[in-house]
Amino acid sequence: MKYVSDFKWKKGIKVHEMVEYLGEVGFQSIELKKASDVIVKMKKNSAKIFLTFTSNMVTSGLRGFFAQLIELGIADVIVTTVGGIEEDIMKATGEKFAIGNFDSDDVELHEQGVNRVGNLFINNESYMNFEDRVMPMLDKLYKEQKRWAVSEMLRKIGLMLKDKNSILYQAAKNDVPIFCPAITDGSFGFHLYLFQQKHPDFIVDVVKDFGNILYTTSHDEKKGVIALGGSISKHHAILCTLLHGGAEYAIYMTTAHKTSGSMSGATTDEAKSWGKVKDDSDVATVIGDVTIMFPLAMIKALEQLSKEGLLK
């Protein structure tokens, strides 16, 4: 039996020390420490790791952290939404997102051509620049072939970027596939549509990509899911592992609650129903803002994995 112990600050305390102590504090701090331990366990047991996140996390500075994690060999498969793809490309091609306010005057922002994502701002100009950059990319792709599975298209685009903080770039370089089941649900979708208007034989084959995600793993391989936020990115990773008998390890971090019956709020309790999770030490659900919770849990795991020589 473990007991609550008094938390104390000591000068210069490191993140991994703090997370270690948080494991004996209470409420979500205990779950956070558990999540960190599960990540280490996944990696030590050579599980194939599915990392999923929503687009607002790519709007945020977590984007560089995701790229770093791919580089370090933490993530084997990425699932995200199309906004995450768009904003990674924008940042890789020089766009900057400003830090604003949750309670900004939205009418005023509109007049200034500013789009608000929580307390972050994206200029209309960034979307226009994105269009200018993405169209030549589609041209190149089309010249190569007419019919593209999404993850294959994203791999090619990743190779066209030159930014080591880019998710697409690092994923392409490290042979980590990126899946995006709703590729048309964003301005990228609009550009694909305009392109298809000019080239009716241009096809984005989402069905083929379902086969691609299935082939990333197998029934026999150990599998782990790190799902940040909810949405189809979380659902898609769970679906894929389920079709292979379920994941052995799972971490969900979210601000949603299970009481509404939504996918975003579903907890790792359900993971137990997959029949492969052996005990409570293989899963953790952390309730809280991912921009804070994830770096904490992940950094604690990275320090440990680094010490044991388990990072790329």
Add this chain to the structure above:
Amino acid sequence: MKYVSDFKWKKGIKVHEMVEYLGEVGFQSIELKKASDVIVKMKKNSAKIFLTFTSNMVTSGLRGFFAQLIELGIADVIVTTVGGIEEDIMKATGEKFAIGNFDSDDVELHEQGVNRVGNLFINNESYMNFEDRVMPMLDKLYKEQKRWAVSEMLRKIGLMLKDKNSILYQAAKNDVPIFCPAITDGSFGFHLYLFQQKHPDFIVDVVKDFGNILYTTSHDEKKGVIALGGSISKHHAILCTLLHGGAEYAIYMTTAHKTSGSMSGATTDEAKSWGKVKDDSDVATVIGDVTIMFPLAMIKALEQLSKEGLLK
């Protein structure tokens, strides 16, 4: 200036009377009444109405209500996730979902072949029956043509169903298109994949469907969005209306909060930044479980629209 007034029960009180009174109670009850008024306003001003919902709402009994709303001419365009499509077809072909418990023993459920969605249960058998029913449907579609936009495929499937409580059936019958930007993110996606393995020239054209949703409305037409829950269904409807200059009316109902910067938690404040919303009486955000909030607001609106002869 309106004032808070004391709420009192009177025997046999009707839903629309209660919602009327709730408008003078406080907190979310005021927003609920506002939402009801905005729905009436949308309809009276002949706005094209985009109704979006997540799949867990189709798991719930709201499914029949959505079908009824389509029949009554409330919804002009539907956007949902693939789980919603699957479960509507399951129910239309005889499957039943049981009422369970949020805190069920998930390991035990797994042994019984039961899948849990919040406090609702779906048997594995229902998924197997779904497979048996959907495969012949894909055969029929394939015989007709090889390349399908999603909404066109869903329309054909709707016509194959014989259930007036079915969303797909009513939508097909009433010429209301259903969009589903992540059509592969569910067991339906797996069946599409298996089908394509046998018929490599079978194509689900999501890019073409982006054009289809764009053509449902125009810059000049008034547009209203009723977004229930978050996810890509909400995002996709907003995206479409934005590409036509923004919606004039918007109602969001959700359990998510704006503090995490997620799409699910984004409020109708942002709608003001679209530049078309004239004043606060055109938008409402209601925080709460949609299975309760939506029937309340909608029934109040239906009674009023019915009285004014504005229902189909």
Add this chain to the structure above:
Amino acid sequence: MKYVSDFKWKKGIKVHEMVEYLGEVGFQSIELKKASDVIVKMKKNSAKIFLTFTSNMVTSGLRGFFAQLIELGIADVIVTTVGGIEEDIMKATGEKFAIGNFDSDDVELHEQGVNRVGNLFINNESYMNFEDRVMPMLDKLYKEQKRWAVSEMLRKIGLMLKDKNSILYQAAKNDVPIFCPAITDGSFGFHLYLFQQKHPDFIVDVVKDFGNILYTTSHDEKKGVIALGGSISKHHAILCTLLHGGAEYAIYMTTAHKTSGSMSGATTDEAKSWGKVKDDSDVATVIGDVTIMFPLAMIKALEQLSKEGLLK
């Protein structure tokens, strides 16, 4: 086993019919129906009913509903916070609270002398009028005796009010005690302090009132708790029933979640640990805004109790 059934609107649908149907819809709608059933059960089994609510609900129009419930014999004991006491007195003496907006400009409101409680507004003037009214009341109390238990003081004040929509008035008239363990945490506390400055032997005896709440019930009597919102009002009622071996029935309605370990978010699962709850049909936790959830569940119960002649 109960099954999900399709919800349909029928013209003129009544609140109790809707709540009945909601019991087969899903997620919180099912819990809501359960809560309604537990209220009926409490009453039928002659449990002593503890009704607790926070002050913001008295700011809202629920105040008149609470008074009505006392009149109808639903509540046997009331626990609330001092803000609830103050605002009930304000309303009983003519003050009106305006309906505003969650996102008002608070600096501007300050200049206008307006205090905001969510989307409701209270004028500074109302607080000043409250002071004018409460001081003579304290004079009267002091003339009678020097040392007052809180609930006894509130009973006397209730008798001085002449408003059948007043909680204090109905409670005093119907011999329902009102407990308020933090009587000084509001402007009423400030007035008590000013009064004591002039009359140093004036004593508010909170310790004695603990005995008073203990004597409202006994170990042998059946007990039910209806806790609306969290805070010390909820905690105090649970504490009292626990000291008598625990309640047999409990309903919690709240927007808080259990994941933070707070009292506000504690669910009725814990009630099972009291050892008296026989089965799941005796407790219900509903997540959602009380201004909507409580009238729904309560009205359904009232219609049924009225039919069976169980209302006062």
Add this chain to the structure above:
Amino acid sequence: MKYVSDFKWKKGIKVHEMVEYLGEVGFQSIELKKASDVIVKMKKNSAKIFLTFTSNMVTSGLRGFFAQLIELGIADVIVTTVGGIEEDIMKATGEKFAIGNFDSDDVELHEQGVNRVGNLFINNESYMNFEDRVMPMLDKLYKEQKRWAVSEMLRKIGLMLKDKNSILYQAAKNDVPIFCPAITDGSFGFHLYLFQQKHPDFIVDVVKDFGNILYTTSHDEKKGVIALGGSISKHHAILCTLLHGGAEYAIYMTTAHKTSGSMSGATTDEAKSWGKVKDDSDVATVIGDVTIMFPLAMIKALEQLSKEGLLK
């Protein structure tokens, strides 16, 4: 204008470095960094600092951190609920709280004599030991005088404890008053009641203590509020500063949202309505679990204050 920047892990990263980087990440991470800055500002400008927390935080390991903060001269006034008082005394006299699980079987826990607070466990035995320890304390107090203001009583009890990790001990030693407006709302209240039964002239004077909190500060002095969680502890500190014209600085950390109109969910926007907050850099609201958010923000502030020689 500040911009989002890519977050990257570097080996051995310290907590204060991480929080610094989080200020450019997004969503709550930005608010967290702001909160840290406001704490530094409060202290630098010699504001009187009101630190408030709910009892579950004292159940958790934050208890030792609060004691340390008092020792370091961060908090000038403490407001908490009686559960916090009880559990601080329990821990100071040797009781240990176990780390459990949010989803424990509560019926089983009951049989083992275990009380659950979220994922933490308190044994019945600890409550019995508490009774044994608190009764002699009340005897000593009663011998000294019959009528006690709450904060004066807590100061005396603090001096009887011998635990440098104790909040009451450090507060007493450092002349930091502890206010607890609902002193009877816990097992301590029950013991006070039993004691008064034997000694009817024993009086706990809550009205006098309202004067005491008022005298901790003045209209002219700068004031800051750090409110962790909601409840009356938060409300009481705000009330006191408001009666002196409002605080200049305020930080709220909570899992509650403003949409329900509750005190727990009220944000620091309202603080602007007090008329003393000069600009946005003086207030911050952080949504999230306090056991994680508070140490992060506070440690960043402590490192800075330590460097500038502003700690005791």
